[in-house]
Amino acid sequence: xxxxxxxxxxxxxxxxxxxxxxxxxxxxxxxxxxxxxxxxxxxxxxxxxxxxxxxxxxxxxxxxxxxxxxxxxxxxxxxxxxxxxxxxxxxxxxxxxxxxxxxxxxxxxxxxxxxxxxxxxxxxxxxxxxxxxxxxxxxxxxxxxxxxxxxxxxxxxxxxxxxxxxxxxxxxxxxxxxxxxxxxxxxxxxxxxx
Amino acid sequence: xxxxxxxxxxxxxxxxxxxxxxxxxxxxxxxxxxxxxxxxxxxxxxxxxxxxxxxxxxxxxxxxxxxxxxxxxxxxxxxxxxxxxxxxxxxxxxxxxxxxxxxxxxxxxxxxxxxxxxxxxxxxxxxxxxxxxxxxxxxxxxxxxxxxxxxxxxxxxxxxxxxxxxxxxxxxxxxxxxxxxxxxxxxxxxxxxx
Numbered sequence: 001x002x003x004x005x006x007x008x009x010x011x012x013x014x015x016x017x018x019x020x021x022x023x024x025x026x027x028x029x030x031x032x033x034x035x036x037x038x039x040x041x042x043x044x045x046x047x048x049x050x051x052x053x054x055x056x057x058x059x060x061x062x063x064x065x066x067x068x069x070x071x072x073x074x075x076x077x078x079x080x081x082x083x084x085x086x087x088x089x090x091x092x093x094x095x096x097x098x099x100x101x102x103x104x105x106x107x108x109x110x111x112x113x114x115x116x117x118x119x120x121x122x123x124x125x126x127x128x129x130x131x132x133x134x135x136x137x138x139x140x141x142x143x144x145x146x147x148x149x150x151x152x153x154x155x156x157x158x159x160x161x162x163x164x165x166x167x168x169x170x171x172x173x174x175x176x177x178x179x180x181x182x183x184x185x186x187x188x189x190x191x192x193x194x
Numbered sequence: 195x196x197x198x199x200x201x202x203x204x205x206x207x208x209x210x211x212x213x214x215x216x217x218x219x220x221x222x223x224x225x226x227x228x229x230x231x232x233x234x235x236x237x238x239x240x241x242x243x244x245x246x247x248x249x250x251x252x253x254x255x256x257x258x259x260x261x262x263x264x265x266x267x268x269x270x271x272x273x274x275x276x277x278x279x280x281x282x283x284x285x286x287x288x289x290x291x292x293x294x295x296x297x298x299x300x301x302x303x304x305x306x307x308x309x310x311x312x313x314x315x316x317x318x319x320x321x322x323x324x325x326x327x328x329x330x331x332x333x334x335x336x337x338x339x340x341x342x343x344x345x346x347x348x349x350x351x352x353x354x355x356x357x358x359x360x361x362x363x364x365x366x367x368x369x370x371x372x373x374x375x376x377x378x379x380x381x382x383x384x385x386x387x388x
Contacts, residue, residue, distance in 0.1 A: 001198045003312070004297065009237035009344050010309065013207040013369060014230070014357050018267070022302070033245060036208070036230020037361060038242035038361050039324035043203035046326060047241055048232035075373050081382030094387055104199065115204065125319055127328070130233035134242060134321070140199040152365040164207050164358075164369065168346045170377065174370035175207060175358065179269050181263070182364045186273030193288055 008168055016078050016165040016172065018068040019047060020099070024108045027099050028086030030035045030055045034066065034130070041136040044122065048130045054086045059133060062109050063121040064105040064175075065128035067135070068113035071175045072163045079172075104138040114160045116141040207223075210272050210359035210366065213241060214261040214293070215252035218302045220294050222280030224249045225272050227359045228324070229261065237331040238316065242324045248280045251284070253327060257315040258299040261309035266357045266368045298332040308354045310335040327372075355377055 019032045034048030045067065049056050059065050067139050077095040084091065092099055101109035102118045109116035119135025142150075146159045157175065164173040223250065228242030243250050250319045253259050264272050271289040280284065286293055293302035296312045303310035311327025334346075341351045351369065358367040 001337040001338045002294065002303075003338045003341060004288060004343075005336060005346050007236050007237050007331045008334040008347070009231050009239075009240060009331070010311070010334055010346055011209065011229070011231045011261075012309075012354075014204065015207060017264050021236060028324070033206070034231045034233070036232075036240060037203050037205045038230075038240065038326045039321040040203050040229070041322055043201050044324075045203075045360055046230060046232065047203060048230070055311055061384075067205075068233040072373060076379040076383055079374070079376055079378065080383040081380070083380045083384055084379065089387075095383065100196070101282060109196075115206075117204070123319060123321075125326075125328070127233040127317075128235055130238075132232045132326070132328070133265070134319070134326070137201045137203070140204055142199060142204075143230065144195045144197045145196060146293045147197060149318040150197075152199050152204055153364060155204070155360075155363050157206065157360050157363060157365065157367060160206075161375070162207055165376070166349075166351050169349050169351060171273075171351065172373040174350060174373055176368035176370040179366040179368055180273070182273055182359070183277065184273065184367060185270040186275070186277045189270060189274040189289065190277055191336050193283075 003091050010168040012166040013164045016070055016115060016163045018070055018110055019059055020066045020107055020110060022056045024099055024101060027108050028058055029081050029091045031082035033167055041090050043170060044134050046132045046134050048132055049130055050129050050183050064107050064137060066107050066109045067117040068110040068117060069115040070113050072161045075163055075172045078163060109141055113145040114146050204362045206360040207358045208361060209263055210308060210357045212264055212304055214260045214301055214304060215249045217300050218293055218295060221286060221302050222249055222252055223275050223285045227361055238328050241330050242325045242326055242362055244323050245325055253275035258301050260301050261327060262304040263309040264307050264357050266355045269357055269366045272357060276378045307338050308337040313388050320341040355386060
């Protein structure tokens with residue numbers, strides 16, 4: 001039987017992404033789980049950021065950001081980054097993260113995160129307090145030891161071991177095991193029907 | 195060392211969400227991993243749907259959809275639903291899923307998915323072939339046996355066992371184990387610094 005919880009912001013699994021804003025010399029980080037890919041050609045993702053956040057100001061000013069996927073063992077750092085404002089603290093220093101230069105934009109990526117996406121803001125849409133900010137992905141960085149070849153398909157998700165966030169429930173989880181390749185198991189059903 | 199993969203649509207973990215469109219009498223389903231929460235008050239999520247899809251037509255016509263999170267053991271059904279068009283097939287019948295009436299909209303939810311979000315389209319933004327469609331969540335349904343109390347925080351994510359999709363890598367994964375509550379482990383860092 002279904003229970004009704006009212007209109008809630010419940011969605012999982014989602015990343016606990018670290019969004020870097022600002023410049024290489026003065027970068028800031030926020031934890032953002034309101035993130036989703038929205039388009040493929042070109043690849044564009046959207047993040048939902050509240051207009052009261054310091055990072056909102058920085059994104060508005062520089063029109064760029066990086067999205068960084070942290071590994072599960074950085075959950076304390078991720079949690080801390082979501083607790084304090086970059087107006088008051090240098091969060092890179094606080095958690096001991098290292099900014100690395102991006103290839104196409106001024107805003108750095110985070111060395112300690114195995115997957116990093118450089119984004120240029122291409123659009124935005126004000127919703128209520130939050131604004132959906134659309135970033136075109138200009139470059140994708142991955143730790144060399146997390147990939148067995150040169151193709152994106154060669155990424156070993158088990159080695160990336162991304163931190164998972166369960167919104168509303170308020171919990172961090174790890175990833176489990178590989179179940180299947182995609183575009184294969186559905187063929188069994190398709191072949192049985194057609 | 196970082197490797198560069200070029201501009202790629204790599205983001206994980208993300209849900210392999212099942213989006214239902216159309217009416218209770220004639221519903222359709224598509225598999226959509228381009229999904230993200232964007233706002234809290236009111237809760238609004240965005241999905242990226244290609245304008246060539248049959249579901250795009252249906253969303254345009256009815257201005258509503260439901261987002262349904264499938265459990266890991268339905269990965270074959272999820273994969274199949276991403277393979278064929280609702281123009282040609284009744285995918286509810288093909289995979290043996292049951293539509294359930296929504297509380298606020300015409301489009302049904304999927305009985306076999308433990309989490310279901312009823313959405314009314316409140317905005318959209320054309321990107322390239324894909325359009326980001328914003329849905330305000332009007333009601334949240336959850337299987338009663340996946341929740342220990344009446345609060346959203348009582349959801350047992352292990353019992354939900356949501357299917358995880360790794361875009362670009364093209365793999366389905368399961369969820370692992372609970373690492374921590376949020377807004378707690380960061381306090382240790384905060385208290386050490388301030």
